[in-house]
Amino acid sequence: MKPALPTLFISHGAPTLLIDPVPTRDFLATLGADMPRPQGIVCISAHWTTRAPLTTHTAQPDLIYDFGGFPDELYRMTYPAPGNPSLAERVTQLLENRGIETGRDMARGLDHGAWVPLKLMYPHADIPVVQLSVQPHLGPAHHAAIGAALRPLREEGVLILASGSATHNLRDFFGRALDAPPPQYVKEFDDWLCRAVEADDRDSLLEYRDRGPNALANHPTPEHFLPLFVAMGAGGQGRVLHRAFTYGVISMGAFAWE
Template sequence: MPDTMPTLFVSHGAPTLVMDSVPTRDFLRGLGNELPRPKAVIAVSAHWDTPDTRLSSGTQPHTMYDFYGFPDALYEMTYAAPGAPELAHKAAQLLEAAGLPAQLDEKRGFDHGAWVPLSLMYPQADIPVVQLSISSRKSPAHHVALGRALAPLREEGVLVMASGNATHNLREVFSHDMLEAPVPYAKAFADWLTGRIEANDEAALLDYLAQGPNGPRNHPTADHYVPLLAAFGAGGGAGKILHDGYTYGVLSMAAYAWGL
C-alpha cells in the first residue's frame, strides 16, 4: 500500500520564485525529498478561480504563463508532468458524493501557482498532477469541505498540495524590496495563522478576516487564502509550520503540513 500522504499548503509568491535566490526557493527544492513519494498530486491553486468547482482531466496539460512583464527566461520554462484523468474522475466522484459537484476540464493546463512550486519540489516532472479550482466568491467553509471530500485519496498515495500565500497584499508589494524584513502587519497575521493551524482552530481560520490581525489588509481578496482551507480540510487535524519567510516585506511565504 502507498504511504498515507500528508497535505501541504505552500506560499508561491511571484512567478520568479523559481529563479530568485530566496530562502523559500531553497526550501521548496528540498521539500520533495522530505516527503513520502506521492503516486499523484492534486494541486489547489489560487490562480484557477472558477464559479463552480473544476478538475483538470487532460493527459498532458500544458504550461501556462498566466502573468506578464517578467523576464523572458520565465516564459521559456515548461513543466511537463502528465495529467491523471482517472484520478480526476475519482476526485469528481468523491466531491459529488459530498454534495460538491465538479466539472472535468480536459483543456486546463498548469498555472504558475501549480507549476512553480511543483517544478522546485519535483523537477523531474514525473509525478502525475490534477489541478482543482477554487471558487473565491464561495465561503471559506466551502473550501474546507472540498478538502475533506478529497481526504480519502491520501490513503492511496495522493498528495494534496494547496498553493497561495499566507499573506497577500499585492498592491503593497511594489513599494518594498524583495529581501526586505517583514512589515509588522503581515508578520502579525502570519504568526496568528500559524497559531490557529497548530491549535486546529477551524472557527478562527474560517473567520480570518475578522479574527486575524489586519485580516482585510493581508487578504484584500480571498483567492490566495482559501487554498489553505482546502489543505486544512484534507489534513483533518492540527497542522505544523514547515517554513517561515517573507518576500517584499508583505508576502509571508509560510508553508504548512498536516499529517506529517
C-alpha cells in the same frame, strides 16, 4: 498499508521564485525529497477561479504563463508533467458523493500556481498532476468541505497540494525590495496564522476575516488564502513547515496537516 500522505499548503510567491536567491526556493527544492513520493498530485491553485469546482482532465497539460513583465527565461521554462484523467475523475466522484457541485475541464493546462512550486519540489516532472479550482465567492467553509471530501486520496498515495499565499497584499507590493522586512500588519497576521494552525484552531481559521489581525489588509481578495482550507479540511493536526517573507508583504509560509 502505507501511511497517509500529509496535506500541504505552500506559498508560491512571484514566478521569479524559480530564480530568486530566497530561502523559500531552497525550502521547496528539498521538500519533495523529504516526503514519501506520491503517485499523483492534486494541486489547488489560487490562480484558477471558477463558479463551481472544476478538475483538469487533460492527459498532457500545457503550461500557462499567466503573468507578464518578468524575465524572459521564465517564459522558456517547461514542466512536462503528465496529467491523469483517471485521478481527475476520482476527484470529481469524491466531490459529487458529498453533494458538491463540480465539473470537468478537458483542455486547461497548469498555471504558475502549480508548475512553479512543482518545478522546485519535483523537478523531473514525472508525477501526474491534476488541478482543482477555487471559488472565491463561496468562502472558507466551502473549501474545507472540499478538503474533507478529498481526504481518502491521502490513503491512495495522492498528495493534496494547496498553493496560494499566507499573506497577499499586492497593493502594498510595489517599490519594496525582495528582502524587505515585513511591516507590522503583515507580521501580526502571519504570527496569528502560525499559532492557529499549530493549535488546530479551525474555528478561528475559518473565521479569519473577523478573528485574524489585519485580515483584510493582508488578503484584500481571498483567492490566495482559500486553498489553505482545502489542505486543512483534508488533513489532521497542522504544523508549520516554513516561515519567510518576500518583498515584505508576501508571507511565504508553508504548512502541513498530518
